[in-house]
Every structure is written in C-alpha cells, then in structure tokens.
Amino acid sequence: MSNVTSDSVADGLVNRKTDLEPAGDSVVSWVSAALFWALAAQGVVSLSRFLTTMTVGGSFAPADAAEGAMLGSAIQLGYYATAFSALMIAVAIHEAFVTTPLTVFMQARQESAKRGFSGSMLMASLGIAGLVLAGTLVFLVAKELLPGQYMTLYHVLFFMGLIAPLQLLREFSRRWLLANLEVFPSAVFELAYVTLYLSMLFALVLMANVTAVAAFVAIGIANGIVLVAWWMHHRPRFEFSGESRQSDLKRNFGYGKWVAGENVCWNLTIYLCNWLLLIQINEESAGVFFACFTIMLLANPFLLGVCSLLGPKSAAEFHGNGWNGLMRILFQYAMLVLVVMTMIAAFLWFRGEWLTSVLFDYAPFFERNYGGSNRVTGLLGLSLPFMGLSFVLTAGLQAVQKPIYCFVSSLVGLLVLLGVFTFSTTEPDLLTAAWSFVCAMGANMLCRVLFLIKAKSDVAHSPGTPTVNAAGTKAI
Numbered sequence: 001m002s003n004v005t006s007d008s009v010a011d012g013l014v015n016r017k018t019d020l021e022p023a024g025d026s027v028v029s030w031v032s033a034a035l036f037w038a039l040a041a042q043g044v045v046s047l048s049r050f051l052t053t054m055t056v057g058g059s060f061a062p063a064d065a066a067e068g069a070m071l072g073s074a075i076q077l078g079y080y081a082t083a084f085s086a087l088m089i090a091v092a093i094h095e096a097f098v099t100t101p102l103t104v105f106m107q108a109r110q111e112s113a114k115r116g117f118s119g120s121m122l123m124a125s126l127g128i129a130g131l132v133l134a135g136t137l138v139f140l141v142a143k144e145l146l147p148g149q150y151m152t153l154y155h156v157l158f159f160m161g162l163i164a165p166l167q168l169l170r171e172f173s174r175r176w177l178l179a180n181l182e183v184f185p186s187a188v189f190e191l192a193y194v195t196l197y198l199s200m201l202f203a204l205v206l207m208a209n210v211t212a213v214a215a216f217v218a219i220g221i222a223n224g225i226v227l228v229a230w231w232m233h234h235r236p237r238f239e240f241s242g243e244s245r246q247s248d249l250k251r252n253f254g255y256g257k258w259v260a261g262e263n264v265c266w267n268l269t270i271y272l273c274n275w276l277l278l279i280q281i282n283e284e285s286a287g288v289f290f291a292c293f294t295i296m297l298l299a300n301p302f303l304l305g306v307c308s309l310l311g312p313k314s315a316a317e318f319h320g321n322g323w324n325g326l327m328r329i330l331f332q333y334a335m336l337v338l339v340v341m342t343m344i345a346a347f348l349w350f351r352g353e354w355l356t357s358v359l360f361d362y363a364p365f366f367e368r369n370y371g372g373s374n375r376v377t378g379l380l381g382l383s384l385p386f387m388g389l390s391f392v393l394t395a396g397l398q399a400v401q402k403p404i405y406c407f408v409s410s411l412v413g414l415l416v417l418l419g420v421f422t423f424s425t426t427e428p429d430l431l432t433a434a435w436s437f438v439c440a441m442g443a444n445m446l447c448r449v450l451f452l453i454k455a456k457s458d459v460a461h462s463p464g465t466p467t468v469n470a471a472g473t474k475a476i
Helices: 027-056 074-106 111-145 148-179 183-206 212-237 242-280 283-359 363-369 376-381 384-399 403-422 430-460
Strands: none
Touching: 027 074, 027 183, 027 212, 027 283, 074 111, 074 148, 074 212, 074 242, 074 283, 074 384, 111 148, 111 212, 111 242, 148 183, 148 212, 148 283, 183 212, 242 283, 242 403, 242 430, 283 363, 283 376, 283 384, 283 430, 376 430, 384 403, 384 430, 403 430
8 A cells, every 4th residue: 555655646635634634644644544444445345245246156055955945056146147237337327427427526616515516416316216216117017028038037137126226326425425535434334334235145145045136135225224324424415406406417417428338338348248158158157257257356355445546536636736646646556556456367367266166166167168177267367457557547537527538448348348259269158258358458458548648638739728837736
C-alpha cells in the first residue's frame, strides 16, 4: 500500500475531514487508511462471492452425503454463473446511469448542493430497479414461449430478477458513501452485508438445500436488511427536488449512455463464455469454467479495492490539478496494479491447476475431457495485467468525461472474444474460451491506452478548454 501514498497522490484529495483522518496527521496517512479500508471492503465482498462459487459448486459436499441432498454441483454452478452474469448486466446499466455519474459529479458539488444531488441519484436508482422488476415479471409470463430444454435456467433467472432491485440499491448505497469519500463507513456497510449473507449460506449447507435459487434468495434477504439500516442512518442527507432531479437525470443520460454501452460490453466480455459453453456444450462445462474463472478473480479484492478509491480520486485530481495531476496519479496506480497483477498471473500459470484442484473437486471432469490436465486457470491468469490496467485507464477516461472511448474499447474487446471463439480452428471448449478471454482483455487495454492519449491531445487542441499552468492553477 505504501507505493500509492506519496505526496503527489495525496495532493488531489478533497479538503474534507472524515472518520478516517486523525487530528494532526498528514493527508498521506488519510490515504493509507482509505486504501486499507477500500481493500478490506472489496475483500470481504469478493470473499463472499468466492465462497458462494465453492458452495454452489459442491466443494463443501461431504463424500457420504445422503442421497437426494442438495449440496451443490458443477451443474448448479453453471446455472448460478449464467444468472449471475445477467445480474451483472443490470448492475452495469445501473452503474452507467447512476453510480458512475454520482462518483464523477459529486466531487464538483458544493456541500450545500450534495443533498439534493444525492436525492436525485437515489430516485434514478429506484427507477432502474423498478424497470428491472417489471422486466422480471414480463419474463415470468414469456418464459413459456421459450425453448423447453432450459426451463431450470429460466427458473433461476426469475429468482435472480426478483432480488436484482435490492442488489442495485445496495450498490448505490455503497457507491454513495465512496463518492463522499466515506471509505470506513462503506467498509462497515459491506462487512454487515457479508456477515448476514454468509450466515444464511452456511444455514443452507446445514439444511442440505444448496442450489442456485437458494443462493439468490439469501442475497436478496441480506441486501434488504442492510438497506433498511443504511436508510435509517442516512435519510437526513437526502433531499428531493423535482427541478434538480430533471436536470440531473438529463445530464446523467447524456453522460451515461456511453458508460452503459461500455459496461454492458465489458460484462458481456467477462461472462459471455459461460453462456457460450452452456449453449454449445452443457451446464457442467459452464460451471467448471466459472470455477476456474473464480480462481483467477482471487485478484479482485486488490484490483477493485484500489479502483474503488481511484475513481473518485481521479475525478478530484483532474478538477484540482488538470491533466498533469491526473496522469501522475494514473501512472502511480498503474505501476502498482501492473506489478501485483503480473505476480498473481505468474502464480496461476505455475500453480493454478493445483489451486483449482484443492478448492474444486473437478478432477473427474478434466480426466474425461482433457486428459487430466487443467490449463484453463493458468491461461485465464494471463489476462490479469491487461484487466488491471484497463481498470486504471477507465478511471482516467471517466474523470475527463470521455465515456464514449471506454465504450468503443469494450466493444472492440467483445468483438475480439467472439471472433477468436467463433473462428477457432478447434472445437469450442474451455481452452478456446480461455484464450478468447485473454485476447479480448489485451485488445481492450490497448484501445484504452490509445484513447487516453487521444483524449489528452483533444483537450490540448480544443479552443476554450480549461488548462492548468505550471503553478497548478486553472486558466482559460
């Protein structure tokens, strides 16, 4: 963590006291604490998702389990992963029109205007949650017209849709705290959710009722409880004004339409392989691939924790110090992320097969299909440096309000994935899916590098654009 706590990183922090900032300490100490709690919050959430994958995938099923006991399997994990990917698409759209504009525009607001802005964003979040619920009810009616061989998947998708609004509102709550640079309360909020959820997941194991549907129900209940507590505590910090809401929503749509496209393309790139494997092979293959993918995502606590802090930090740095400050902080975070992601990728290349076999008992699957060798986890690990740099570059492009560049980058990555998977010279399998994903992440990252350079050039040559002089003050 010390790699990112230099004075140059601290310079861009907004001038605000928080629960994390000890009296008399330097702002550098604040950044250290903020980064620690950001990593801790993301760590506990990633841990809950990882344990969910293991539980639904059958890792905790005893060998002498009673016949008929539902303790998870690769097939159930295939259903869960596919439905979870649909949930992430909903979260991505919500992020585009609500939580990303919240993060970007909150830093430019005066304290007196933040309550009204927060109220507008909450209403937007509720609106999207309502649309998702309405779509779920339509799906309930229309699923009888869909192909019958996927009825179990439709059942899981329906229950996922029922809890999706609560997931969206919890995401808003977490991002609202981070947008206000309240990192410690955000970590406490996430820890409360994870504690509740894992308690219910443990209860499902004891009751021998571990299915994809049961896991989503537990997610919904835990979300509902923490949301009630959050609202009771923070209600006075929200104001609701029809006039400001209309202007905020209009700006959010103008900014978020490209972010929505970027988020949907990005999440399709992340999860599309599961759908392709489920449709072209079977549910078991999709579940095993998701298990290997989950091993790769052990890097998530670090990556997403750092980037949760980098998003509002980049926006504040750009507003305060312009391009010089933004590029400085992006470089520092990029170096940190690149070193850590490369180390994890190397570990997975050499020991990923062992780690997968320890956490998931899918050796019989690889014996039947791949001669007993699992190279899928190691291949997926090669994508981590590309993915990490993409996250850092995204924070920069969003800070300078160039979401269209993020959209095009993600679209290119998605097309590369489809191209490699579709036109591979071998039959579609897990290795093809893994190579497709690595190529997609590489193309995605390269596009973001080129677009960030272009964005800086566009600003430099745009008449009337605010610039920053050598003293660090803005000039027109």
